[in-house]
Amino acid sequence: MNKAMGNVGLGLRREMLGEVLSSPSSQVDFYEVAPENWMNLGGKFGNQFSRLTEQHNFVCHGLSLSLGATTPLDAEFLKALKQFFERHQIQCYSEHLSYCSGDGHMYDLMPIPFTEEAVKHTASRIREVQAHLERKIAVENVSYYAAPGQEMSELEFTLAVIQEADCDLLLDVNNIYVNSINHGYDAEAFLAAMPTERIAYGHIAGHYEEDKDLLIDTHGADVCDPVWKLLTKAYEYHGIFPTLLERDFNIPPMEILLDEVGQIHSAQSAYRQQQRGIA
Secondary structure, three states, X not given: OOHHHOOEEEEOOHHHHHHHHHOOOOOOOEEEEOHHHOOOOOHHHHHHHHHHHHHOEEEEEOOOOOOOOOOOXXXXXXXXXXXXXXXXXXXXXXXXXXXXXXXXXXXXXXOOOOOHHHHHHHHHHHHHHHHHHOOOOEEEOOOOOOOOOOOOOHHHHHHHHHHHHOOEEEEEHHHHHHHHHHHOOOHHHHHHHOXXXXXXXXXXXXXXXXXXXXXXXXXXXXXXXXXXXXXXXHHHHHOOOOEEEOOOOOOOOHHHHHHHHHHHHHHHHHHHHHHHHHO
């Protein structure tokens, strides 16, 4: 875990740049961006972003590396990523444990088959990425709605890839909850089995309830009570790790986002008080 970046973060959208620059919140220790959306940004927005990365801690969460794909990794893209990370002092880079390309780019995150063959293939690609970037990356446990060719559980697959690749974990608490409802497993058991020493940071977000047994991972709503409770459990199992609020659309005013950021702080404070009581 990179404690230097602080304990509570917020996903940054382009429309938030001016407000964050003019009125930065002391509640936010670090910001997260998708590098694909910022690497080639110039003009006013590019200058604003450079000013922000000089003043605040930043992490990157990728969208298009396509770790599970069978096509070769894009060496030029990896070179550009490395330069971007160095220029803006990006403290951590994470990607989805999924794929999004074949003969072309699909603009969606597809589930990697939960098989031994896919473990070895995906882990090899992660190791190749880490060699190109000369840093460890974190992979995120993703939401999924079907598991084609499944030979092992999501939990077994996730743990096996992380171990084989010797990479870190971006622990998405909302994804665990969404998958537990959609696929009928015990969210707390999955959470408890995550490797504490591998957790680089965590995500928390909102989702859409299509039906009582079908949740859609949208990042477009407030975080619901069961997910807040699961975050509390995450701290009980793994201690406090840097945790970031994701919100990708239906962006509310900053004060509402900061209310949810404050709830992350409250969950962490409650854990610290509990630990002091035990001690």
